[in-house]
Amino acid sequence: MAGLEESDTDPTASYADPQGDPFLRTRFVVPARPVTFLRRERLVSHLDQALHTPLTMVNGAAGAGKTLLVADWAAARDRPVAWLTTDAAEQGPGMLWAYLLQALRAAGTTLPAEIGCPADASRVPPNLLARLAAELSARDRPAIVVLDEYDRVIDPEVADQLEFVLHHAGDGLRLILVTRTEPLLPLHRYRAAGDLTEIRGAELAFTAEEAAELLDLHGLRLPAHATRGLVERTGGWAAGLRLCALAAREKPDPETYLKEFEADRSTVADFLLAEVLSRQPPETQDVLLRVSVLDRFRPELVNALTERTDAGPILAGLHRQNAFVEHLGQDWYRLHPLFGEILRAHLRMRSPGLEPELHRRAAHWLRGSGSLTETLGQGAAAGDWEFTAGALIDDFAIGWLFTGLRSEELAELFSRMGPEAAGPATDLVRAARDLSRRDLDRGLRHLRDAERGLAGELGPTAGPDAVADAALTAEWDTAGEEPGLVAARLSCALLETLAGRLTGAPGRAERAAAAAETLCDRAPAHLLERHPELTALLLAHLGSARLWAGHFDEACAALSQVAESSAGAATAHAREDSLARLALIDYLDGWLGRAERKARAAVTATERYGLPQPSGSGMGRLVLAAVAVDRDDLGRARALLAEAAGADPALADPVMEAGRAIATARLHLARGDTRAALEAAERAVPATVASPWATGQTALVVSAVHLAEGRPQTAVEVLAEVSDEQSACAVGAARAQLAAGRPEAALDLLDGVRSEGRAGPAVTVRALLVRAQAADGAGDTATSRRLVAQALREARRDGLRRPFLEAGPWIRPFLDAMAPRVRAADRVTSGAPASAPPLPIVEELSGRERDVLSRLALTMSTEEIAADLFVSVNTVKTHLKSVYRKLAVNRRSDAVRRARELKLL
Amino acid sequence: MRYEIRVDGHLSEALTRVFPELDHVVMSGQTVLFGYVVDEAHLYGLLARCQSLGLRVLEMRQLPE
Known part of the structure; x- marks a missing residue:
């Protein structure tokens, strides 16, 4: 980690x-x-x-x-x-x-x-x-x-x-x-x-004296009364004065000209602009009118609009005159904001219908040599959707539709795309938009359309069932493949992987990801580097699909790659998503501490990048809730579940839904509400293939319900149907067998659990307790005591309490007897934090939490602390909550008292 | 809702094209733009358009239907 x-x-x-x-x-x-x-x-x-x-x-x-x-x-x-x-x-x-x-x-x-x-x-x-x-x-x-x-x-x-x-x-x-x-x-x-x-x-506003100085700078000398008249007419308006100077200095008799202007009743800018514009050579006028459709431009781009080659000197000249254009540095210019609007009006009058064509030309030029965002903007303004979608896909930027600063802007931009736009690129964009909103039906339909189009472009058409394969993997050996097709196919592979993840079809995701890997080798490296989100999303989706399939090692391999990738806003979503899923794997393996750390990192990452709160952090919160249940912190678990319930359905996939079902069912079980537990556990999670761990965990809950309600035989049967590959299920089955009066069968099951491997304390402690109970039942109190003590030691580090609480009444005398010697036992059963001296707090306080705590000791209010630390009240509340949790208290006074006991203050 | 916007000066042909949704009439050194305004957003949009054209708005009022 x-x-x-x-x-x-x-x-x-x-x-x-x-x-x-x-x-x-x-x-x-x-x-x-x-x-x-x-x-x-x-x-x-x-x-x-x-x-x-x-x-x-x-x-x-x-x-x-x-x-x-x-x-x-x-x-x-x-x-x-x-x-x-x-x-x-x-x-x-x-x-x-x-x-x-x-x-x-x-x-x-x-x-x-x-x-x-x-x-x-x-x-x-x-x-x-x-x-x-x-x-x-x-x-x-x-x-x-x-x-x-x-x-x-x-x-x-x-x-x-x-x-x-x-x-x-x-x-x-x-x-x-x-x-x-x-x-x-x-x-x-x-x-x-x-x-x-x-x-x-x-x-x-310019005074008459200032106006005279300004006109002088433009090489125009006027008598004082004329300048005054001009200031009056323009209201001392800088742009008006400047235009006046430009218009008048060309005249043989500027003074008379300006008198006419004073008498004229047109609006100032309108009049002056038309004057100055008409004074320019035709080529210059043409440049000025055409660039009015652009926010910023450089000579080559202007040449593309005018289809001439003289933009460079014209722009330089205009800038020198300070007439219309401003220089932004690095060869970039823009129109003075005032004139852009008026020039556009003139353009519309002189060349009606030219605007879309200009946008289209600008888009094409920008695609070759400008920023992608500007290309997309101009392409959309031209209404050329095949081009615009193609530009996005060919740039390997499809990930932008899912993540990052521009995703909303792009969604808005492409929402204007009508149904008449055709071609694989537009279908891919449509599919991505729908899938990002979790509109599965439409998304998958568009994806299928895109694949059909791609397969068609690749040559021989495949049968209806093999369309995806044809689009992704057909004709690998053909040399000289068009790069655009690689981009479209890679985008398609990303969407296929996502589709596999969302529909709970790991095979589909694997096939698509394998195709993506081959395609990545053919893609220009610099483009892939520019779009780290593409690879990150691909791996996150693949990892999630593998997780659903129960292939934890392979899932970890993919997810860790994302989680450990370099930080950055573009990949923030995917990293956080992956972290939360790694946390779930740790939880399922029984490693609560690790699960908690990763889940928390995921939730923190969400905050740091200001991602929409309920993004993947829903999964992180679910894991934290499940961990809290095992630590018997039920209030916290309930609060976390409520927070996760508000999570955006946009990131819901079978893994998340199964995680939610498990955490909820376990909470109900812990509270003794067996009916609610059953209901939560058995809620169907729609998916193409069943997930072994989701099935196993559901069976565990159902079996526990039967045990709690005194039906050990049914409890045994429920788990008998589940594969005993999963240690947690084997341990659960052993417990049920023991309750059904078959200790040998129970011990057999436990012996079958591989001692090496992935099982963490949440599994091994439960296994030890079943053995202890079996020994107790056989009258071997010494062995039983030894096993309970070992279980307590293993549970301590992760603060694991639930297994002892659910073990049954037989354990009580052991814990009571050990109380004086094993301090942790006392805590485990009494509800105090599960830890032993000399490490009384489970987790160190962070620097900021200490800051808050020290101010708390000065009896400052939450608002005062917030102001003092320059943070929001909510931030202080968050810190307070974690301080309370880490110190295992519920009130400020207790927090301060406990902090003093622990010499933290 | 119907509105009229009175701006200072005579608007040229080109400039009135910036307000294709409005009619206009020029009188005594002022131009009156008038017509249907869809909603508040449209209204503020019109004002912004005036501002970006350097027009001085003298008056703006709602007309009886």
Whole structure:
């Protein structure tokens, strides 16, 4: 397990790209000031206040000069400012914070990896913000963060989160919002406390003097009254003034021209833009109109849109003129946001119907040389679904539909795909979407369609039953196979493996996984490396299917590979899923401590990456509940089961359902409710093939019910039908035989259990107790006592209590007699924590739990502790719960008392 | 629900195309855009569109049906 814990804190985790897609580095760049930029000292000195207030807001209309003002100020700082231009395409808080953390790092702010990283676009790990705030608050000098175009952030949750971080980071953070609209933060409160620097539209407006200076920079000299008139007409609007200068300087008599403009009654931007546009050569106009369909562009991409080769010099020229385009660095440009919209309107008027074609051309260019996300966006905008789905599949990115920051965005994007789009790639995307929502019927139907299509493309068609095999394994030896087909077939293999897992058909999963392995060898290595989630999902599904089949060693081999893979948001889901399933295997083998550690790691991983709470952690909680039952901590078991019941059905598969049935039935059994136990255990889990351990565990519960109700013979019969391969079942059968008055048969069964091998204390302790009971029945008290003592020793480390409680009245005198000597025995039967001195606590407290505990001792309230530690109240409650559990107490006063006894305080 | 949005200045032919769902009339140095608005989301969308075009909104009101 050491490997697991290590990989969990892998420092590269948070640096790793959250989605395999590169961070758009242009978004971290402080925009360059054009040569005609005019620095206005009154604004700069006002903005200097930003260094002294937690929050600064620069707001004003589009083209008011907000961004350039802040960019100029930021560039003059003596250390880098974290700059992030928000993006309209990313709606969820998860993506925003992923980028914000990256912006801080890009500006040289070192952030520890423990802060974590969102792995889900719409969610932020609950502790991430608290950890970030705590980290920032501990700094000597505040981090300056600029969020440009904040008006694009429409999720109200983001405002709450920023507010939280601002509040708790104290003097460690200076946040500057550049926005067109008033943000949803409680500005009045900041204002009242003097914590807000505000630069609004009126202040940004150019005065007549400033306007004269600006026009001068553009090589235009006007008499004072003319400048005043212009300022009046434009309202001191920076973009308007700049356009005026550009339009007028071409004229033989600028002054007269500007007089006409003053008299004209068109809207300012509209008029000026049309003027300036019409002044450009036709090629330039064409470029400007066509790029209006793109968020950002570079010369080669523009050439693809215009089908010419002159975009490079044209863009450079436009940037020099500072007319329409802004330079983002690295050869990337964008239109000034104000003009994009107007230019698009002109494009629609001049070339109706050209827009989809432009999107299509952009998509094709981007597919060859741009980011996949942008390709998909443009392809979808063009309505070319075969292309868009093909791009996703060919990039080996099908895993994105299941996991990671973009899964929701992609689901939304492909939800617009109509039924008319045809081809294997679209069917694969449809199947993946349906399967990810656990719509099995439709998912499997689409998968079958995709396979039929693939088999068709591969040549000779197969019979209806062999379609999957034909699609996956046909014609291995053909050389020069088209790479696209490898990607489609590999995607198909992933979905087949998932289908095998979900339908409880291990054979299907094995065949698909074997095909996938061969396909992986043929796939370009760099693409597979870019998509670690593909392999991780494949192995997690395969491991789960093997687990269902009862092939624990093979399942562990696949699942461990995922669990120990390097950390990262892309594979977080799969790792957590695999960890929880490894935990189940340990539980079934009888190793409670190991099961608990892995299950907890799985649940923690969920929290760290802010995965949707009820993802795979449902399985982790089920295992923890089952462990709690064996430790006779029934209240906790019940609480965990209730939490797991809320789990997303999206990750329910037969393994999870069987796990739930077992944990629930065992809890009912422990509480003596035999009828409920039967009901839970016998609830059918739909699956193609039966699972040996699920059957065995069900039989164990049923047999235990018969024993409890005094029908030992029936109990024997129930287990006789189950394979005695499973040690737990053999031990259960032995117990039933003993109760039915056949000690020899019982001992025979126990002798048949292989002593070496996988059985852990939960199995071996039960076996020892059956032997002890047999010895007791035979009058051999000495042997019985020795066996009970051995059982107690073996049970101690895992805190195992249930076997002693369910053993029956015969054990009581032994435990009572041993009480003075074996302290653990006392605890085992009285309900105190099962451990012996000198190790009175089962588990060490974590650093954070000690922090909470020490504050508890100062009689601080939960809220006070939360504020003091910069964490949420819920986090404190979670810590408190684990402190209580580890100290085996239920109240704060008891926790403090016990902690003092144990010298923890 | 029917709305009218009054903006400062005369809108060009190209710019009115940005509001294909609305009719418009130009009068005394102002342009009035009017027509059916589907819901609140649409309404705020229209305002955002005005803002991104650099238009100054002078008035916005609901019209009787």
